């Protein structure tokens with residue numbers, strides 16, 4: 121199919137983009153990489169009257185480190201997760217995630233911020249952003265605000281970003297030295313969206329788990345943090361028994377839907393196994409002082 125007719129605007133500055141968003145409101149859609157939006161337009165699942173193309177806003181391409189966070193601009197492409205030195209040294213989980221996101225052609229156009237704002241429930245970047253307690257910087261003609269990613273998702277593809285707002289950057293906290301991490305998923309073919317996935321961060325206190333964060337994707341309406349499972353792990357000695365107890369809690373708490381790709385029961389079984397794998401890998405990395 122072809123998209124329904126739409127107008128096309130290409131602002132030359134952030135202020136111009138904000139004016140356009142204010143003028144067109146609900147009738148407009150921002151296009152960044154277009155790798156989620158174009159399929160929706162082609163299938164006529166979205167029918168905006170106007171597309172506002174932000175690819176000319178060269179101020180929004182940067183990656184920088186400030187205040188122990190990586191600041192990533194709104195049109196920074198996902199391929200930078202493969203090749204940018206700051207990302208591979210400060211947030212290597214993004215480099216690992218890049219290998220799970222589709223194929224190089226998609227990552228060459230798709231943006232990091234676009235993926236987080238789009239909020240596909242099976243996408244890797246929303247889960248990582250949630251696990252890191254990242255924050256979005258958002259602008260409109262009325263001013264600027266910061267929105268924690270934990271307040272972003274409000275249901276299937278529903279977010280707290282208003283129609284007249286532009287997300288200008290994401291700020292991802294860099295984990296403290298010695299934090300172990302893991303991203304694990306199962307998809308039918310390499311590059312497909314995940315049937316189920318988990319992001320884990322772990323710090324040790326002596327021989328025990330000091331703190332941990334567990335976020336799941338492909339298993340609900342959006343990326344989902346399970347604090348009850350994290351709580352079970354804190355203060356425990358890492359090992360098969362404690363990991364199995366957490367995995368049991370995970371599979372009992374998650375309530376995914378059946379769909380054409382997998383049954384809810386199968387997704388829960390995957391979440392159980394992936395939780396154990398993620399905790400093993402994150403603890404190995406934490407034991408090695410975050411150097412693996």
Ligand SMILES: Cc1cc2nc3c(=O)[nH]c(=O)nc-3n(C[C@H](O)[C@H](O)[C@H](O)COP(=O)(O)OP(=O)(O)OC[C@H]3O[C@@H](n4cnc5c(N)ncnc54)[C@H](O)[C@@H]3O)c2cc1C
Nearest residue numbers: 150152153154155156157194222230231234235243244287
């Ligand atoms: C074949 C294929 C396979 C894929 N596989 C995967 C996969 O395995 N894992 C995965 O995570 N993703 C996958 N994707 C999606 C891809 O990662 C997209 O690039 C990403 O989801 C959206 O980023 P984008 O820059 O292309 O956003 P767009 O498609 O341009 O926009 C997506 C939505 O976000 C909004 N938006 C974008 N930027 C902003 C902004 N700055 N401010 C406010 N709103 C904004 C748009 O209005 C739109 O509603 C796949 C895509 C394709 C086509």
